[in-house]
Amino acid sequence: MNQLPILTILTLLPLLGGFIVVGIQDKRIARCFALGLSYLSLALALALWKSFDATNGALQFVEKHEWIPTLGVQYFVGVDGLGLLMVLLTSIVVPMALLVSDRITDRVSLYHGLILFLQAGLIGAFTALNFFHWFIFWELSLIPAFFLVRLWGGANRAPAATQFFIYTIVGSVAMLLSFLAIFHAAGKMDFIELAEMGRNGSLAGALSTNLGWYGLNSKPLVLIIAGGVLLGFAVKVPLMPFHTWLPSTYAEAPTPVTMLLTGVMSKMGVYGFIRVLLPLFGLQIGGERAQAVLLTLVVITIVFSACAAFAQKDLKRILAYSSINHLGYCLLAVFAVVKFTNAPEFGTEKAAALNGVFLQMFNHGLTAATLFMFVGFIEQRSGGVRGLNDFGGLRKTIPVFCGLMGIALFSSLGLPGLNGFIGEFLIFKGVFPLTPWAAGLSVIGILVTAIFILTIIQRVFAGPLNEKWAKLPDLTLRERVLVAIPIALMFVLGLWPRLVLDVINSTAVRMVEQLKF
Amino acid sequence: MLAWTVYISFFGVLVLMLLPKGNASAARKVAMATAAAGLFVALAGFIQFKAGEILTVAKMPWIPSLGLEFHLAADGISLTLVLLTGLAAVGGILFSWNIEHRTKEFFAFYLALIGGVYGVFLSFDLFLLFVFYEIAIVPKYFIIAIWGSTRKEYGAMKLAIYSFVGSAMVLIGLIAAYVVSGGHTMNLLELAKYPFPHSFQLWAFPVVFVGFAILAGLWPFHTWAPTGHVAAPTAASMLLAGVVMKLGAYGCLRVAMTLFPEGLEAWKMWIAVLAVIGIVYGALVALVQKDFKFVIGYSSVSHMGFVMLGLVTLNTIGLSGAVLQMFSHGIIAGLLFAVVGRMVYERTHTRELATLEGMNLVKAMPFAVVTFVIAGCASMGLPGFSGFIAELQVIIGAWQAFPTLAVITGVGIVIGVAYTLLVMQKAFFGETQSKVGYAHDEEHEPSPISIPERLGAVMLIAVSLVVGLYPRILLDLIIPSFNSHLFDWVKKGGQP
C-alpha cells in the first residue's frame, strides 16, 4: 500500500496536536488551535468518506507493518464501512464538543489537549485491527476521559470519575486476560486472523488444547474466555448490570465531555462487540443458552433503563439512562444476528439488523450529543439548575431553544422523518424474525422512552411558566448556528438515510456472510 | 568494553574519596560524570551487541587455586539490566542534585552501589557475582541510615539484615554447589551443565532462590521493602526499587533457576503462588496506606510479584516478560519515588496523604502532578508504557503455566489501578483546599521544580514510552538469550 497512510495521520494528528496544545500558554490560542485541528480531522474524515469504495465491504486503507513479531503484534489499521462511520462520527462530535467548551476557563490548554488525546484514542480504537495497539488506544481514550471528568466535572466529580475508571478498568483487565489467553492459545493478536480462526472453529480448539486448566473441557473454557472479552465491552456500552458507573459519570462530567462520552465513547463498546466478540466467539454466543442469557440481559437493559430514565428528576441523568436504552437496541441486534448460525435464510434480516445497528450508533451519537448540548445551554442559563421539575413553560420565554431541542428529543424518540427512526426501525425489522420474544419485550422500552421524552417536553417546555425563569435569554446566534448543523443532519439522515446506508450496506452484508460458522 | 561500567563506577568512588572536603558541587559533577559515562558505555554496548550471543567482556584467572575467575560477560538479559542500571544511576543523581549534607560521601556510597550492581549483572562467575552482590548491599545501609528520613536507622538496619540473611542463604547454596560439582570452577556456563543430584537440587534450589528472592521482595519476605523505601532518601529509593530489587530477581534467574532446574520444577508452583499473593497483597496493602511513599513501596512489592511469576512460568514469553518487567519497573518505580520523595516531600515536608489532600498540589506544582500521573498510568500497566507489555507477557506465560493464577493476577491489576487512582486523588487533587499551596510560611517560598528534576523525569518517561511502544528494542535482545545452553531447561519446559 503506497497510498497516503491517512488513518495513521488521522490518529496521530490529534495526538501530536494534543501535546502542542498542552504546551500553549495562551488560552485563546490553545482553543483556536485545538478547534482548528478538529476541523482538520473532520476534513480528513470527510475525504476518507469520499474516497471510500462503498461497493466493497472489505477493509480499506489498510496499513500493516511489523511491530513486535514475538508477540504477533503488527501495526495494522484499516476501516470498513463501520469503522469509517465511527471515524466520521468522532470527527463530527469532537468539534461540536469543542465549540461548546467556551465555559471552561480553568486550565484551558490542558483541557483542550485532553480532548484531543481522547479523540486520538477514539479514532485509533476504531481503526486498529491488532489487539495490541487497539488496546493501547482503548485505554488511551480512558485516561483523558477520566481527567476531564475529574478536573472539570461537577460537585461530586471525584467519586464519579473514580467509579467510571475502576469499572472500565475491571472490564479492560478481564478482556486483557482473555486476550492473553487467546494469544497464548492461538499465537496471534490480529483481529482478522483470529476472526478467521473463530469462524472455522479452530480458535476454540486451540484454546482447549493449549490452555490446560484443570481439565476443563473446551466448552466452558471458551465460554469463560469469551466472557472476559464480553465483560470488557459490556462495561463500556454499558449492558446492565454493569451500568452503574454511567449515570453519575454523565451527570458529573462537564457538558462537552458528556457529549463525547455518550456520543462516541459508548460506541466503542458496541463497535468492540461487532468487530471482536462476534467474529471470534460467534459460535459460543450463538449457542442457545448463551443467547438466552444475553438477550435477557439486553431486554432488561432496554426496559429498565427506560423505566429508570422515567424515574429520574435530573435532565442529565434522564438522558444518561436514555443512552443506555438506545444502545441496548444495538446490542439486541448484535446478539440476535449470531443466532441460527447455520440458517442462511435469515440473511437479509441479519443484514438489515446490522445496518440498523450501524445507523443507530451514528444517530445516537449525533442525537445524544446534541441533547446534552441543549442541557448544557439551559444549565448555563439557569446557573446549574437542570431538574426536570425546576422549569416550566419555557416555550414562552425561549421558543427557539425549545423548538430545536424538541426536534432533537423527537429524534431520540424515533419519530419517523428524523434520523432516530430509521435505525431503530431497521433493527426491529431484522430482529423480530430472529428472536420474536426479545424484540417484543423490547418494544416496551420504546414505549417507555416515548413516555419519558414526552414528559420532558411537557414539564420543561409546556405547562405553567415558572416565574423564576421569565427572563431567561434565548439561544444566541452562535448557539443557533451551532445546533443548526446537527439538527440539519438529523433531518437529512432521517429523510435520506441512503446517504449512510449506501456506504455501510456492503459491510453489513459482508459481515453477515462471515458470521456463518 | 562493558566491563568499564564497573571500573568507571569504582574509579568514581576513588575520585570522590580524594576530593577535598566540603566541595559539594564538584562531588556532584564527578558523580554525574561517572554515572553518565557508565550509561554511555552501557548504551554503546547495547548498540554493538549482537542478539543471542554471550559476549565475553573480561575473562582472566583470579584465584586459580580454587578455579575462580574474573569473568565478566553479557547476554541480552544482563545487557538489559545494565542499561537499566545506567539509566537509574543517572536519574538518581539528577534527583539528588540538592543534597548538601555530606555530599561527597553520599555520592561515593552511591557510586559504590552502582558499581556493585553493574558487576552483578555482568558476572558470569558465581563467586564474582556474589562478591558484587554483597558490595551492593553495604552502601545501601549507609545511604539510608545517614541521608534517609522517617525511622531511617530502623529501616536501614532492617534492610541490611534482610539482605544479609538472604545473601547468607545464597552463600550456603553456592558453596554447596561449588563443592558438589567438584570444586573446580564457579563458572556459570560450566556449572549450568553440571547435573546436580536430584536430592541436592531439592533443597539447594529453595535456599538459593529464596535467598535472592528476599531482595526481590517476594512475599512474605518483602517486609524490608516498604520500610526501606520509605526511610531511604529519594535517590536510594529509586535505586532500591529500580535496580536493587532487580538484583534479587536476576539472581533467582541467573543462579538458582539455571543451576537447579529440577529443584525449580519441584518448587515452581509454590513460588508462583507466593508471587501472586505478593501481587494481590502488595496492591491491597497499598490501597490502605496513609503515607504517600508507603503506597509506592507496596506497589513495588506488587510489581515485583509479576517478575517472580514470570520467572517461574518457565516459558520464553513469560521469562522475557519478567526481564522486561524488571526493566520497566526499574524505570517507573524510580520515577514514582522521584516525584514522591524529591518533588513533593522535599517541598512540602510531609508525606501524609491526609495533609497533602489539603494542599491542592495540582495547582501548586503542576509538573510534579503531570509526572506522577504519567508514571502512575505507566505503573498501573496502561498500554503504551513499558509496564503494559511486560505484564502482558508475564500473563501470557502464566496462562500456559498456571491459568488460575493468571486470572487472580488480573485482580491484582485492578487493585493496582485502584490504589494508584486513590493516591493520585488524595495527594494531588485534594478537594478540601483548606489552603492553596504548600509553603509553611510566607517568607520561604518553596523552590520551583529544578532543571535536573525536569531532565530526570523527562528521561525516565521517555524511556518507558519508547520501550512501551517499541518493545522490540529490548525484546530482540532478551528473547534470543533464552536460546543459549544456559536455558536448556526452558526448552525442556523445566523438565530435567
Add this chain to the structure above:
Amino acid sequence: MNYLELLKLFAPETIVVVTALVVLAVDLTSMRELETRLRFSIGGMIASVGCAAAILGILVIPERANTVGGMMAVSPLTQHVKICLLALTVFTVLISIEAKFTSHVGEYLGLILLATVGMMFLVSAQDVLMVFVSLELTSLSLYTLTAFNKRNIKSAEAALKYFLFGGMAAAFMLFGLSLIYGLTGSTNLHAIATALAGKGLDPLLVVAIVMTVIGFGFKVAAVPFHLWAPDAYEGAPTPSAAFIASGSKLASFFIFAKIMMIGFAGAEGSAAFRSFVAGWTPVIAAVAALSMILGNLAAIVQRSVKRLLAYSAIAHAGYMLLGLMANSSEIYLSLIYYATTYGLATIGAFGVVALVENSMGDDKLSSFVGFSKRAPVAAFAMMIFLLSLAGIPPLAGFFGKFFLFAAVLKPGASSLGLLWLVVLAIATSAVSFYYYLKVLKQIYVVNGTDRKDATNVSWFAQVVLLVMAILVILLGCFPNLLVGGLQACLASSG
C-alpha cells in the same frame, strides 16, 4: 647437624631475639630521658626493622629441613606462616607507637618480640614437648603484656585472669600430652601417629584427646573455655589485646591443626550430620558450634567495643575450628589465610579503638560517635576492618570464610555431611553483621554533639591504619597473593 647449620635454619628466630635484646638495650641505655612518644617511635622502628630482617632471612634460607631429631621442622609452609606472624607483629608494633599507657617502652616491645619468637618456634615444632615449651614462652610474654597498663586496675585483673586460665589450660594440655606419651611412647607427632594407627579409640586416648582439645580451647578462647577472653581483651592495653587476638591465634591454630591432623590422624571420627562417629572431630564440632553461636550472640549486647571485638574473636575462633574438621591439606591453606587476614583486620580494629581511647578516654560505643568527621581516614579503615570481619566481599574476611567453608565441605562432597556446621557458620556470620554494623553506625550515622575533650588523631596512626586497610582490600581482591604462595609450598611439601 652442627650448630652452625641449626643457627642458619633458625636465623629468623635468632634475628628476632637479637632485636628484642637490642630494643631493650637501646631503650635502657640511651632513651631514658626522651619523651615516651619518641621512645616508642625509635623502639618501634628498631623492632620493625628487626622483623623485616627476619622476613628477609626467611626468604633466603633453605626451604626444608628436619632438625634436632625431628623436633623442629622447617618447610616452605612454616616459613610462610612465620612471615605472616612477623607481619602481624610489625603491625602490632606500629599501632603501639601512639600508646600512652606505659613508659616502659623497651620492655613492652621486647616482650612482643619474644612472644613472636615463641610463636615462630611453635609453628616449627614437630614434637609435643617443643610445642609446649614454645606455647609457654608465648603465653608468659602475653600475660605480662596484658598487665602492662599499670595505671589501670583492670589491666592487672585481666592479666591475672588470663594467667590463671592459661595456667590451667597448660596443665590440661600437659596432662593430655603426657597421656599420649604414655600411650605411644613418643613425643614426636609422626611417631605418635604411627603408634596410634589402627588402634581404635582407647578410653585413655579419648581422655588424652579431650584434655588436649581443652588445653587448646583455652588458648584460642573457644566456648566453653572462653571466659577469660572478654575481660582480658577489655582490660589489656589495646595493642596487647590486638596481639593476643591476632598473632597468637594464628600460631595456636596452626599447631592445633598440626597436632590434630598429624598426631591424631587415626582418630578423627566424623561429625557428619546424622552419622556421628566418635573421635576428635565431633568434639571440635561441638566446640566450634558453641563458639560461633555464643560469641556472636554475646557480641550483640556489648557496649564496649573491645569486649565486642573479644566476643567476635570467640566467634572467629569457632569459624577457624571449623577448619580443623576437614581432614585435608587444603585446610592449612584456608586456615592460614583466614587467621592471617583475621589477624590483620583485628589489629587494625584494635588500632582504631586505641585511637578512640586516646582521644576520648574510653572505648564505649558512644565514644565512636562522630569519629568519621574527626578522623575520616581511620574511620574508613575501621569500616574496612569491620566489614572484613563480617565477611563482606571483596574484603579478605569474606574470601577467608568462603575458602574455609569450601574446604570443610570438600572431602565429603557427595554427602555434604558437614553442611550443618557450614550453615550454622554462615547463619551466625549474618548475625555478626548486625553488631559490626552497630559500630559503624556510631561512626558514620549517628549525629552526636562534638565532645570538647576529644583530641586530634595523629596522621601517622591514620596512615598505618590505611595501609592495613588497603592490605585487607588487596588480600581480598587478590587472595592469590597469599594463597598462591601457600599452595606452592603445600604442593612441594606434599
